[in-house]
Amino acid sequence: MSAVTPPRIEVSGEADQPHSQVVRLEASNALAMDCGAAFGPLTIAYQTYGALNRNRSNAILVCHALTGDQHVANVHPVTGKAGWWSTMVGPGRPIDTDRYFVICSNVLGGCMGTTGPASTNPATGRPYGLDMPVVTIRDMVRAQAMLIDHLGIEQLFCVVGGSMGGMQVLQWAASYPDRVYAAIPIATAPRHSSQNIAFHEVGRQAIMADPNWLGGRYYDHGSKPEKGLAVARMAAHITYMSDDSLHRKFGRKLQGRSAPTFSFDADFQIESYLRYQGSTFVERFDANSYLYVTRAMDYFDLAEDYGGVLAKAFQKSRSRFCLVSFSSDWLFPTAESRSIVHALNASGASVSFVEIDTDKGHDAFLLDVPELLATTSGFLEAAARARGIDGDRQ
Amino acid sequence: MSAVTPPRIEVSGEADQPHSQVVRLEASNALAMDCGAAFGPLTIAYQTYGALNRNRSNAILVCHALTGDQHVANVHPVTGKAGWWSTMVGPGRPIDTDRYFVICSNVLGGCMGTTGPASTNPATGRPYGLDMPVVTIRDMVRAQAMLIDHLGIEQLFCVVGGSMGGMQVLQWAASYPDRVYAAIPIATAPRHSSQNIAFHEVGRQAIMADPNWLGGRYYDHGSKPEKGLAVARMAAHITYMSDDSLHRKFGRKLQGRSAPTFSFDADFQIESYLRYQGSTFVERFDANSYLYVTRAMDYFDLAEDYGGVLAKAFQKSRSRFCLVSFSSDWLFPTAESRSIVHALNASGASVSFVEIDTDKGHDAFLLDVPELLATTSGFLEAAARARGIDGDRQ
Numbered sequence: 001m002s003a004v005t006p007p008r009i010e011v012s013g014e015a016d017q018p019h020s021q022v023v024r025l026e027a028s029n030a031l032a033m034d035c036g037a038a039f040g041p042l043t044i045a046y047q048t049y050g051a052l053n054r055n056r057s058n059a060i061l062v063c064h065a066l067t068g069d070q071h072v073a074n075v076h077p078v079t080g081k082a083g084w085w086s087t088m089v090g091p092g093r094p095i096d097t098d099r100y101f102v103i104c105s106n107v108l109g110g111c112m113g114t115t116g117p118a119s120t121n122p123a124t125g126r127p128y129g130l131d132m133p134v135v136t137i138r139d140m141v142r143a144q145a146m147l148i149d150h151l152g153i154e155q156l157f158c159v160v161g162g163s164m165g166g167m168q169v170l171q172w173a174a175s176y177p178d179r180v181y182a183a184i185p186i187a188t189a190p191r192h193s194s195q196n197i198a199f200h201e202v203g204r205q206a207i208m209a210d211p212n213w214l215g216g217r218y219y220d221h222g223s224k225p226e227k228g229l230a231v232a233r234m235a236a237h238i239t240y241m242s243d244d245s246l247h248r249k250f251g252r253k254l255q256g257r258s259a260p261t262f263s264f265d266a267d268f269q270i271e272s273y274l275r276y277q278g279s280t281f282v283e284r285f286d287a288n289s290y291l292y293v294t295r296a297m298d299y300f301d302l303a304e305d306y307g308g309v310l311a312k313a314f315q316k317s318r319s320r321f322c323l324v325s326f327s328s329d330w331l332f333p334t335a336e337s338r339s340i341v342h343a344l345n346a347s348g349a350s351v352s353f354v355e356i357d358t359d360k361g362h363d364a365f366l367l368d369v370p371e372l373l374a375t376t377s378g379f380l381e382a383a384a385r386a387r388g389i390d391g392d393r394q
Numbered sequence: 395m396s397a398v399t400p401p402r403i404e405v406s407g408e409a410d411q412p413h414s415q416v417v418r419l420e421a422s423n424a425l426a427m428d429c430g431a432a433f434g435p436l437t438i439a440y441q442t443y444g445a446l447n448r449n450r451s452n453a454i455l456v457c458h459a460l461t462g463d464q465h466v467a468n469v470h471p472v473t474g475k476a477g478w479w480s481t482m483v484g485p486g487r488p489i490d491t492d493r494y495f496v497i498c499s500n501v502l503g504g505c506m507g508t509t510g511p512a513s514t515n516p517a518t519g520r521p522y523g524l525d526m527p528v529v530t531i532r533d534m535v536r537a538q539a540m541l542i543d544h545l546g547i548e549q550l551f552c553v554v555g556g557s558m559g560g561m562q563v564l565q566w567a568a569s570y571p572d573r574v575y576a577a578i579p580i581a582t583a584p585r586h587s588s589q590n591i592a593f594h595e596v597g598r599q600a601i602m603a604d605p606n607w608l609g610g611r612y613y614d615h616g617s618k619p620e621k622g623l624a625v626a627r628m629a630a631h632i633t634y635m636s637d638d639s640l641h642r643k644f645g646r647k648l649q650g651r652s653a654p655t656f657s658f659d660a661d662f663q664i665e666s667y668l669r670y671q672g673s674t675f676v677e678r679f680d681a682n683s684y685l686y687v688t689r690a691m692d693y694f695d696l697a698e699d700y701g702g703v704l705a706k707a708f709q710k711s712r713s714r715f716c717l718v719s720f721s722s723d724w725l726f727p728t729a730e731s732r733s734i735v736h737a738l739n740a741s742g743a744s745v746s747f748v749e750i751d752t753d754k755g756h757d758a759f760l761l762d763v764p765e766l767l768a769t770t771s772g773f774l775e776a777a778a779r780a781r782g783i784d785g786d787r788q
Contacts, residue, residue: 130658133656134657193646194637194640194641194662195632195641197664198632198665199629201668202632206600206603209621209624209625227599227603231600231603231625234595235629238596243588243589243727246587246588247588251588252585252586252587260693262429262430264524264528266595267692268595271591274592275599278599295658330724
């Protein structure tokens with residue numbers, strides 16, 4: 001046993017002092033939110049990789065998913081693990097940081113430095129908790145647009161993301177039709193389904209049922225609703241995998257024993273795995289942020305802002321789109337991507353669409369799936385040629 | 395406002411004083427359980443409908459699912475609602491109580507009168523809690539066989555049930571091949587899948603995370619882990635419905651409002667529905683029973699007892715089988731029923747199998763699905779003729 005343990009970085013520290021660059025926008029520069037609030041001051045925490053070219057034409061914005069963050073291709077400051085999309089982003093990767101200037105910011109409502117419920121409310125000197133206004137996907141995208149303005153980028157070469165990140169990609173194309181040259185929405189949907197709202201509601205109820213949640217004021221009491229948040233993560237984690245992949249990976253295999261214990265211990269590997277997922281998640285994520293970010297997804301219904309006609313959302317868009325879905329993804333099934341493709345076709349957009357055959361479920365967008373990497377790489381290559389981005393960082 | 399409220403019957407009262415007939419078996423008649431325990435004394439609570447004929451050849455045993463009970467076709471003493479399978483069981487129904495003698499008992503580990511964790515442990519005078527040995531599907535079936543012995547019935551005309559009830563049907567055919575003339579396993583599987591174990595584990599963790607659970611000793615403290623149990627029920631309830639049926643029934647419809655509240659209230663109908671399902675469930679079900687009964691399903695793997703070859707489980711069976719699955723059931727998908735059919739074919743059994751096309755998901759087995767009623771009715775009719783059961787209660 002070593003007596004030396006590395007200092008543990010708490011996610012609550014990241015909320016106000018992130019290991020990232022930040023943009024601080026004063027209250028005078030408030031964000032007009034969907035709920036009606038003018039929200040500020042506002043901090044946006046972000047990472048960049050690679051260099052912006054002279055024409056400022058090679059910027060790619062990566063939008064993260066529910067529990068992701070800006071640490072897309074660098075070691076995570078809290079977990080010490082590799083960036084969440086290091087298969088996709090990096091030197092020589094499909095989103096090639098030798099070629100493109102890659103930006104990823106923590107979403108509004110998150111807990112890794114962009115203002116969220118764990119951030120200090122300057123009006124009170126205490127964390128916002130539920131006093132933070134409820135955030136939508138469009139609000140997240142508005143905050144990202146402020147960052148892109150700050151970086152002096154007129155048009156993004158590409159906006160890319162999976163799951164909730166894909167919702168942001170769609171919202172970018174709808175809200176800022178001139179600012180998105182190419183768009184890659186992966187494993188996503190134009191609106192959150194009833195089943196998906198249901199799973200989110202279970203997670204939120206698990207958090208709010210935890211007596212340590214304290215109406216969202218747990219920060220003031222030095223406690224955290226860790227058990228509730230772990231249950232929420234466990235339930236959600238099941239939805240990220242397919243029945244087949246769970247069967248292949250775990251089946252009914254027992255964990256470190258040859259016979260069942262006839263108890264409520266984690267006899268099965270799948271139980272042990274889920275408990276581990278729950279317990280590690282609470283170290284890196286804030287429970288109130290989980291409420292806010294799930295709620296943003298629930299509220300997402302892109303067609304609703306356009307009279308219920310999805311095609312109208314893309315009417316002004318001049319982006320070229322590449323959609324990707326995964327055959328075993330039951331959280332964001334292929335039918336959802338197909339409905340986006342139909343709307344894009346109806347609006348006359350340039351669209352390519354690939355359904356990748358895999359048993360890895362929704363999680364496939366985060367994994368080393370060769371067809372995903374090849375599709376993204378091929379699409380970006382063609383788009384870069386069309387946009388006139390070559391290798392010399394012109 | 396009326397000042398009169400009906401007396402509320404608590405499920406905890408049902409555990410020791412059920413509104414059902416009971417068989418009490420003394421410790422001398424202990425149940426040899428899979429975990430190695432010799433468990434007794436034992437109470438089995440049951441309901442019967444119709445009359446046993448002279449030959450004792452017209453008895454149908456209905457096996458209930460996870461949170462079902464013996465009140466299959468009578469008003470439930472706790473909820474005041476109709477029996478859980480009153481579409482299927484009753485005079486003139488497919489399981490016709492004018493013709494058959496129908497028996498349904500609460501499972502071992504349940505909370506409606508058969509011995510379970512809420513029952514008083516005679517050794518301590520207090521509820522068992524987790525001192526009750528862990529129960530398997532085979533243990534449940536052993537207890538049912540004791541009841542059938544007590545009723546003086548040598549061979550059941552039919553054993554029928556859906557979901558966990560279907561597991562019991564399969565176990566009956568395997569354990570008591572001479573005592574089952576016909577078997578109807580509905581929407582079930584020969585072993586609990588990894589994904590299904592995962593959902594159960596989430597529910598158990600939600601219960602055990604509730605500080606009112608108190609290691610299962612909540613009975614002694616006048617508290618109940620209601621919030622944890624409600625979350626468990628909410629998560630499970632999603633799995634009982636299909637994505638399509640949720641979409642059809644709720645979609646993204648708001649609950650009693652025309653615009654979202656930008657809060658964590660139950661804005662969407664699906665949220666309100668799930669919260670209601672959670673809150674009513676805790677009134678009729680014991681949290682520890684939920685742990686025990688989910689665990690029994692997790693441990694179910696019929697082939698395992700027969701060297702991993704499912705067909706061997708049915709080698710001695712002379713029952714005729716009718717299997718039913720539902721096209722939109724993702725908890726017990728058709729592939730599971732098909733694997734049972736293959737094993738039965740390999741063992742030379744008489745099998746018919748119907749996959750019913752419906753969007754109602756796993757819940758379909760409990761609902762008024764005409765094809766289910768017609769299939770059951772037709773199969774029983776033919777079996778009754780073959781068995782020589784006619785209308786005069788011979």
